[in-house]
Amino acid sequence: MTDAPPDAEARRAIPPVICYPTETLPQPDLSLYARARKGARKVDEALAPPREAASFRVPAGHFFRITSVEGPQVGDLNLWAADNHDERFYSGKTRALHGTHLGVGHRMWSSFPYLRPMATLVEDTLGWYGQDPFGGRVHDVIGTRCDPHTHHLLSGAEYHHCCHSNLTRAYAAAAGVPVADAARMVHDVLNVFMCTGFTRDTGQYFMKASPVRPGDHLEFFAEIDLLGALSACPGGDCSAEHSSDAAACHPLLVEVFAPDEAALEGWSSPPVNGYSGTHGV
Ligand SMILES: [Zn+2]
Numbered sequence: 229m230t231d232a233p234p235d236a237e238a239r240r241a242i243p244p245v246i247c248y249p250t251e252t253l254p255q256p257d258l259s260l261y262a263r264a265r266k267g268a269r270k271v272d273e274a275l276a277p278p279r280e281a282a283s284f285r286v287p288a289g290h291f292f293r294i295t296s297v298e299g300p301q302v303g304d305l306n307l308w309a310a311d312n313h314d315e316r317f318y319s320g321k322t323r324a325l326h327g328t329h330l331g332v333g334h335r336m337w338s339s340f341p342y343l344r345p346m347a348t349l350v351e352d353t354l355g356w357y358g359q360d361p362f363g364g365r366v367h368d369v370i371g372t373r374c375d376p377h378t379h380h381l382l383s384g385a386e387y388h389h390c391c392h393s394n395l396t397r398a399y400a401a402a403a404g405v406p407v408a409d410a411a412r413m414v415h416d417v418l419n420v421f422m423c424t425g426f427t428r429d430t431g432q433y434f435m436k437a438s439p440v441r442p443g444d445h446l447e448f449f450a451e452i453d454l455l456g457a458l459s460a461c462p463g464g465d466c467s468a469e470h471s472s473d474a475a476a477c478h479p480l481l482v483e484v485f486a487p488d489e490a491a492l493e494g495w496s497s498p499p500v501n502g503y504s505g506t507h508g509v
Pocket residue numbers: 304373374390391392460461462463470
């Protein structure tokens with residue numbers, strides 16, 4: 229290892245700056261959403277069975293709620309623009325804008341070149357959790373999704389109910405495409421209810437038992453027409469392991485709510501990103 233230079237401590241002592249200050253980030257009108265939600269009625273639901281995924285559609289201006297039912301369970305969420313599946317959730321840029329874990333008022337942003345809010349988080353019954361003594365928080369955008377390729381890399385085994393495969397099957401059925409094509413459309417997720425962080429000593433990604441309990445929910449306002457898929461992770465509450473049938477698993481419920489149209493006066497679905505796309509050419 230290279231010896232530390234004489235000014236090592238001085239270099240380490242330089243304070244950090246936030247990469248993406250959010251003062252100029254368009255902010256959601258949460259009080260408008262809250263008023264609209266009051267008169268909303270349930271119009272649809274889907275149930276992701278244990279170790280499986282379910283797809284669902286949410287029109288722009290509707291709300292969708294993900295609820296833990298029966299027992300503690302973590303979910304892996306993918307979103308696509310309903311009319312153009314090339315536009316999909318961009319976990320990495322969402323993380324860069326909002327931080328490692330999402331809370332009320334944060335958005336799920338879409339991929340380039342679209343980069344616009346797909347959904348806004350409006351309610352979180354685990355908002356009280358904050359940060360635990362290990363540095364763990366809930367609802368991360370740092371993990372990717374459990375998948376059979378990494379599992380095979382690490383163990384040499386075949387397992388078909390990782391979230392990646394569950395989401396692939398759900399997307400294939402919803403979009404009417406072959407599984408091989410569907411697998412390329414699955415992307416890094418929002419880990420709903422999952423409690424994660426990085427170890428302080430080695431910086432490794434860790435998970436621990438989710439604090440979620442039946443009845444807990446996470447609710448979103450759909451900013452654009454959405455196709456969603458949610459996998460009930462084979463890790464269950466992710467207290468021990470995933471990519472196997474070892475953990476106790478439970479279903480996750482998705483419900484869609486429609487507000488009165490008049491209640492959304494003043495709101496309009498966000499346009500795609502305004503950058504010219506010329507890249508200087
Ligand atoms: Zn998973």
